[in-house]
Amino acid sequence: MRLLLVYGLLLLCALLEVESKRRDPPKKSINNREVTTLPPHEHIVAPGPDEDLQTEELKPLDDEFYLENDVNICENMVDGAMLPFVGKCSKYIYCNQSEIEEIGDCESPWYKEHLCAKGDYDDCHIAFNYRTQLCVYAHTTECLPKCDPEKMSSFCYDRTCSKYVLCFYGVPVLRQCFDGLQYNAETDRCDYPQYVDCVENHCNDQATPENINYLPSKAHCGKYYVCSEGTTWAQRCTEGLIFNPNCNCCDYPSNYKCSITAEQRNIKSFARAPPRRADITCPDSGHHYFAHKRRSDAYYYCSNGRGVTLDCTPGLVYDAKVHECREAKFIAL
Structure with a gap:
């Protein structure tokens, strides 16, 4: 017993x-x-973006989005340059000595008084035009894109080739490419510059309709850009034709040899191939990046409890110190 x-x-x-x-x-x-x-x-699997979580309603972005961000949006910008504000078309960022000196708003009383008719302040809307660096009537300019609450996407931060905004189901975060890599809008990630169309800074704002510039795409043989008065318009040739820079026209492939290899890599954007759900437990709040458990060319991105696995461009590996994909030779071991 x-x-x-x-x-x-x-x-x-x-x-x-x-x-x-x-x-x-x-x-x-x-x-x-x-x-x-x-x-x-x-193992607990991070909730996917399509699952119903008890999350707070998305709030408009405030100045802390820039002031308390790891990415310095004014880095390498000339003194006096003004940049658009993500999430609000009327606001702008004034850069000086590669730092944010001021965050202004074109909807302030001063601009209203000088641009709007007296007594018409409520119906008069002012927005920032980053091309002219001026506050103008809102209907005469374009704003930065807004994050789609229904999917994951990204867009380029205007006038920069290395900074971009990653949208995780309505929530934007600033991202930055390093070591000469550039943001590729076709793949939603940092890429080698020979595959990226970053053309805005190559478009002279003094160009006139009589002197239109044509810029060939580095990503697609049948794509090119028309540049005039500081603005670029993306154009595509009819299927079966390619852009020939010798004549600045769409031509038969037999008349011009296009050696672009970007299309052969077959790297799909987030819209065409949504990222896989992360197989880690994500923190309930905030934005976090973690190295992948098994792969050096991928990482986890967590946002307010949701998590996805993001792949690097082939040839790049994830650097946990800067939370971005880079060439291995630049990563300190």
Whole structure:
């Protein structure tokens, strides 16, 4: 009887130890951050973007979006340059000595008084035109794109080739490419410059209709840009034709050899190939980046409890120090 009692106590202790481990799983450090790890059969999968989570309603972006961001939006910008504000068309960012000196608003009383008719302030809307660097009537200019709340996407931050905005189902975050890499709007990620169409800075704002510039695409043989008065318009040739820079026209492939290899890589954008759900437990709030558990050319992005796996451009690897994909030779081991 005494022996059975001992066996019973030992069994009870073992069960309690298992239960304790189940409730308090071990922890380890990932990117200098302590995170919980679980056995494979108990691993919690981060909620996908299509799942119904109890999240707060999206709020308009405030100045902290720039002032408390790891990406310095004014880096490498000339003194006095003004940049558009993500999420609000009337606001602008004034750069000086590669830092944000001021965040202004074209809807301020001063601009209203000088641009709007007296007594018409409520119906008069002013927006920032980054091409002319002026506050103008809103209907005469274009704003930065808005993040689509229904999908993951990205867009270029105007007048820069290395900075872009990543949209995770309505929530924007600023991102930056390093070491000469450029943002590729066709693939939603940092890429080698020989595959990227970053043409705005090559379009002279003094150009006139009599002196229109044509810029060939580096990503597609049948794509080109028409440049006039500082503005570029993307154009595509009819299927079966390619752009010939010798005549600035769409031509037969037999008349011009196009050696662009970007299309052969077959890297799909987030809209065409939505990212896979992350297989880690994401923090409930905030934006976080983590190195992939098994792959050096991928990483996890978590936003307010939701998580996805993002792939680097082939040839690049993820650098946990800057939270972006880079060439391996630039990553300090």
